[in-house]
Amino acid sequence: MSKVNFMCIGAPKSGTTWLYQILNQHPDIFIPKEKELHYFNALHPETYLPNQNFSKDIAWYHSFFKDSKSAMLTADFSTSYLADPDMAQKLFQYNPNLKILIMLRNPVARAWSHFSFLQSRGMLRSNNFFEESKRNQSILNAGHYANRIEVLIQQFTASQVKILFYEELNEPEKLIQSVIEFLQLPNFSPEGLHQKVNATKLVKSTALHEIVTFIKHSLLGKVLNKLKMNNLLIYFYNLNAANQAKNEVPEEIEAYLRNYYKEDIKKLNTLLDKKIWNP
Numbered sequence: 001m002s003k004v005n006f007m008c009i010g011a012p013k014s015g016t017t018w019l020y021q022i023l024n025q026h027p028d029i030f031i032p033k034e035k036e037l038h039y040f041n042a043l044h045p046e047t048y049l050p051n052q053n054f055s056k057d058i059a060w061y062h063s064f065f066k067d068s069k070s071a072m073l074t075a076d077f078s079t080s081y082l083a084d085p086d087m088a089q090k091l092f093q094y095n096p097n098l099k100i101l102i103m104l105r106n107p108v109a110r111a112w113s114h115f116s117f118l119q120s121r122g123m124l125r126s127n128n129f130f131e132e133s134k135r136n137q138s139i140l141n142a143g144h145y146a147n148r149i150e151v152l153i154q155q156f157t158a159s160q161v162k163i164l165f166y167e168e169l170n171e172p173e174k175l176i177q178s179v180i181e182f183l184q185l186p187n188f189s190p191e192g193l194h195q196k197v198n199a200t201k202l203v204k205s206t207a208l209h210e211i212v213t214f215i216k217h218s219l220l221g222k223v224l225n226k227l228k229m230n231n232l233l234i235y236f237y238n239l240n241a242a243n244q245a246k247n248e249v250p251e252e253i254e255a256y257l258r259n260y261y262k263e264d265i266k267k268l269n270t271l272l273d274k275k276i277w278n279p
Contacts, residue, residue, distance in 0.1 A: 003095040004065065006075045006183065010082030011142050012045070013113040014105035014166050018196070020077045022176060025190040029183075030068035031075045037064060038078050040090045045080030046123065048137050073099075073183060083142050088155040098160065099183060100152065105166035106277050107143030107264065108257040112249040114139050121234075129253050140260065146267035153271075165276065 006029070008016055017035070024031050037053065038044070039061045044051045053060075065074045081087045082102060091098055105113075115132060118124050118139070124132045133139040152161055162182045168175045172193040180187060215221050224232060249257070258279075265279040 002070070002074070003098075004062075004074045004076050005095060005097065006073045006099045006101075007081065007091070008075065008077045008079075008101040008103065009087065009091075010079040010102060011104055011110060011145065012079040012138075013110050013117060013142075014079075014103040015164075015169050016077060016079050016103050018169065019101070019103060019164075019179070021192060022172075022190045023075065023179070026180075026185060026188050028072055028185050029075055030065060030072040031077060032064040034064065036078045036080065037061065037076055038080050039076070040087060040094070041078070041080045041084045042086075043084070045083070046118070046136065046138050073185070079142075082148055083138065083144070085148065085151075087148070088151040092155045096156075098156070100156065100161045101164065101179065101182070102149065102152075102161070103164045103166065104145055104276075107145065107261040108249060108254055110166075111139055111143050111257055112253065113247060114142060116247055129250075130256075143261060144264055146264050146271055149268070150271055163272070 008019060010016070020031060020035050023029050036045075038051060039053050039056070041051055042054050043049065068074050081091070084090070091100070111133070112129075115124075115129055118132075118136065119127065124136065126132060149161075149163065162179070164175060164179070176190065176193065177187070215224075262279045265277050269275050269277075269279070
């Protein structure tokens with residue numbers, strides 16, 4: 001098959017699942033059912049251990065796109081790519097004509113949302129943000145935007161990279177129109193433009209959550225993983241989840257994160273020549 005010609009590379013918890021579901025309705029775009037293939041990142045996006053997909057043959061990667069038609073844009077929505085410091089070079093070597101979408105969210109809100117999501121899925125050992133952000137580097141690392149975007153812009157032409165912002169989801173029609181123009185595709189009328197997807201949930205029963213999390217990290221959890229029965233645990237997590245009106249960042253954590261990302265936000269504002277967020 002031809003090489004994949006369009007990617008949305010991050011950042012996680014910034015609206016990429018919503019964008020995936022909308023663009024998946026376009027008749028001229030093919031996106032695999034498995035949204036995130038994580039093929040080009042050397043480290044696993046959550047554990048930061050060696051990524052097994054990275055060592056696989058390119059034929060394995062292309063097999064996910066075997067049902068696409070020649071006229072279609074083929075898309076990979078792997079939010080782990082933006083956090084990889086060598087990604088620009090890897091993607092350029094793979095396909096120098098690649099079109100790249102990046103969705104960004106205020107890194108303070110993004111980090112807290114990321115932590116809350118991992119917590120709701122039983123992927124953390126405790127409820128302490130500071131402890132877990134040290135154990136799981138992805139919580140903070142995924143919010144470092146400036147340097148990675150700078151390298152991408154330098155590696156590719158300006159017409160190949162488009163940056164979107166989470167705040168633009170308030171005007172979904174306008175956002176999608178800009179994406180369609182960037183991809184040079186015909187207009188379409190997707191469903192679910194105003195639907196919120198992949199929102200972090202509240203835990204109904206702490207006891208049930210702790211039991212399922214214990215199983216997830218136990219020998220039984222490893223067995224379920226090998227048998228590819230992880231969906232059983234996800235089912236119980238979903239069963240024990242409730243929607244929440246708003247997931248506010250606690251004041252102490254917000255102050256810490258604002259200081260942590262201060263210089264990165266400044267650099268991003270300078271790089272894009274506009275004030276995105278207050279540092």
